[in-house]
Amino acid sequence: MKQSNRDTTTILLKYHVKKTQKHVTKVVEITQEEQGCSIPLTPIWPEYFSKWNPQSSVYDCSYVENLTELKDNKIVKTRPKENNTCCLHEVIRGSNDSIYNLTECTPLINDIEDVGDREVLLVKCNNFTNFHTNIPIKPAVQEKMNYWEGISDEERPFNVFILGIDTVSRSHAYRSLTKSIKLMEELGFIDFQAYHSVAPSTLTNFMAMLMGLQRAKVRGTCAKDWVAPFDNCPLIWKNFSENNYVTGYVEDGPQSFNWGGQSGFVNQPTDYYLHHLFLSLADTRGNVTEKFWNLKNYYNLQNLFFPLATSGNITEKLGKNPKYYSAECTSQERVPEFLLRYSIRWLKKFANTPHFFLSWFAYPFHEDIYSLANFDEYIASFFEFLKSEASLLRKSVVIFVSDHGDRMSFFNSKSIESYFERGLPFFQIRLPDQMKENYPDIVEAIQSNSRKLTTPFDVHHTLLHVLSLNTNLDLVSKNFEPERKDRCSLFVDMPSNRTCASTNIPLTNCLCNAQYDKNAKGTSKISPGFANKLLAFSVSNLNMKVLKSKYSQLCSKWSSSSDDIIYTRYISQTKAFSEILIAFTANPGEAKFEARLKITKSAGAFIIKKFTEVVGFSRINKFGDQSWCIPMETDEDKEMKELCLCKIQRV
The missing domain is CATH 3.10.450 (Nuclear Transport Factor 2; Chain: A,)
Incomplete structure (x- = not known):
């Protein structure tokens, strides 16, 4: 690394790492230029948590009978000797995001059914229902796979996998996902300490990260009003698909493109897309959604498909009748467990084919931020899987990200710390081993950038940069510029004098040079x-x-x-x-x-x-x-x- 003669200031960043009040002191050198936007490093355990100690219980799916399972493209009865009458529906996506169709329920012959190219399946056995997802090789996907035949692994472009969780600040991730964070450190993930959201809402941050556009630009061009579908918008997975990547986007609810009665997509946006599964899940488990809706009444919007999660005090009010909990369960798996397992299966399926995959988790975390700690074991298991997959680690850019911190919980209504956490979501990235070997300048740049102001616009530009690194791709822009006026790829050294105004962060949410410590020198008291x-x-x-x-x-x-x-x-x-x-x-x-x-x-x-x-x-x-x-x-x-x-x- 080049030596610099610039003046530096050594700053001691002291923060909690465990609720035992243990501290770790971290020394970071920050140049005077970097102080153009100083982001406060919020404590992992702020005063609020010491005082209130909020906790959450999560729903239990163990009561659901797993009477069928998916094995080698076949639905198999798990208890063939029992007299269980089972039949199988295929759930088929309709003409847009709000429509799905069920085929006739056909009996399972000989307790087994070859599901072949069928993707989303609903099995009814007596009073229980199980959901299954197959990952068939579709004709368009087969064409993409054929394209890469004869091209060696080393010559193929880098994969992109994004794992996202709604409503998780950086500090909240550290206090809730201790086991997962430890595994990420072992895997070489880089923690971006000054990653800043551009709004306190999922959709606006998605527009930045997945389209590279501000909301006003989206409304002025590709989705002109609230109910306009997003099909014509420049979503990043289109860039990858045009370059023969297999693409997937899965999300467990309507928190992004379908929130509040928005239309989502007319055409299926990626090669693999499970929105219709969760529509059918919500309808099939209708008892819980109706009761949950009446109790919680969160936004009471027409055409908004109901939140899938019940937890905490809501669960107590609903009672312990199993049929009222089933909206949270695809079978014996809770929805987050199901999505994590699907993500692992998907990545295994296309491990040797260039791919782009986004897996986004909204429930129960959006409604109950304290439930995150209950899923640390499952998220850690996903990173254990990654740790065992050398080929994926060699070829994949892996991003673990959130959109914003908590907005409307008890934490927000009682604590100043919430204001800071709201704008500082979690963001970590792991570079492919092959990229580290071939591009040492990228490794150096990304380490430097991890302490600088960064936004979802920078992530979008980085994804474009990933594509530009491979000269074998047909449709990569030859004029890609890593740095633009309001965004910069994480793969090049960013300017140190970035501000909220220069990076599309509204002043309402801007945390540049904000004073976190109320007792800091020079901070006045308010009478x-x-x-x-x-x-x-x-x-x-x-x-x-x-x-x-x-x-x-x-x-x-x-x-x-x-x-x-x-x-x-x-x-x-x-x-x-x-x-x-x-x-x-x-x-x-x-x-x-x-x-x-x-x-x-x-x-x-x-x-x-x-x-x-x-x-x-x-x-x-x-x-x-x-x-x-x-x-x-x-x-x-x-x-x-x-x-x-x-x-x-x-x-």
Whole structure:
């Protein structure tokens, strides 16, 4: 590595690694240029967790009878001597994401059925149902496999596998996935300490990572309104498919392209796609989804397919009748276990064929962030599988990523730490062994970049860079530029002076140079009187925002008192201005909001109204159907659903 004469500052980063309050001190050298955007390293166990100790139970699928299993493309009865009457449906995707069809239920002859090229299967035996997924070689996939015949493994391009989990901050991953993290360290994954989301929502981060586009650009081009399908958008797997990669995208729910009544896709987006499986699972296990919906009533949106997860107190309310839990179970496997096993089978199937595969987990983690620790063993098992697959490790770029941290749990409504975690999701990457051997400059660059501000746009550009590394590919752009104005491949040394403004991160969520430690030198205290003025200003602006919307006549006016302040905190201070975060409860409805305020200093004083700007509002608690009167037709509607309390409330 080249030596530099630049001045450096040695910073001691102290953080918890276990809940025993044990600390580890890590020394990192950061140049003055890198301090252009300093991202606070949040503690693994912040004060909130020491005080509240939140935990979660997860649903149990052991009651489901595994009366059939899939072996060598055959459905086999597991208890052939028992008098179980079984029949088999094939679940077939319809003309778009919202439609699927079931074939007639045909009896299992001789307790075995060759399923051949059938992909998604539902078996009914007495009162139990089991779901199975076959991975048939489809004609289009066979053509891609034929393309690579005669090309040696060393000459074939690198694979890409992305494992993603919804709503996981970097700190939350470290406190929940201790065994998995240890295995990733052994495998040589690189932890990006300053990876920053571009929004607190899955879809916007997906647009950045999978399309390389901002939401406004998507709405202005390929998916012009809320219900427009995403087929015409430049999704990254298209680039790989055009270059004869086998592609797969699996997700266990509607948190991305189908959320809130969005259309998803008309045509199947990748070679392998299981959305119709989870539609049929939700319908088949209808008892639980209806009861869960009535109890939780999370968004109450028409055409939104129901969340698959029940956990914690919801499970207690539903009672212990097994039929009410089955939406969480494909058989005796919980949905995350099922997806992990499917991912392993898929990667084994196409280990010797260039492939792109994205496996995304939303439930139960989106609804219950504390459930993640319960799945550490299963996620660790996946990394154990990777550890044993030398050919995959030699040829595959492996990414473990989340979209954003938790937004609306109890953590958010009680703790300032949540604001920081929300914008700093987990991101780790492992380079293929062959890439490390052939491109030592990439290894050096990615180590350096792991401490710099990075975003999903950079991940998208990196995926394009993966394709550009292989000159055998027909459709790779010959003019690929690793660095552009607002994004940069992780494979080249990034500029150290990147900012939120230059990387498409909205100021509302920007954590550049934010002050995490409330007791840090130079951090001012906020007096009760000043806090009350900030509260009044925030509530006034919140009401003005609602009043200016097209739904103003439907929404109540918010009010708050000094007792409703949850916390206030300076998060940035300069000679010219200060930024303050204030969280408060607003009534009616006990809504919890967070406002980020920018206050300009004038003659050494703060003048609240004239020089104060509301950078943005965030809703930080779940709101059920409080905003039922707002339809879900546009991006603006989505924002108003978080800010509005309907004057007429449902009983």
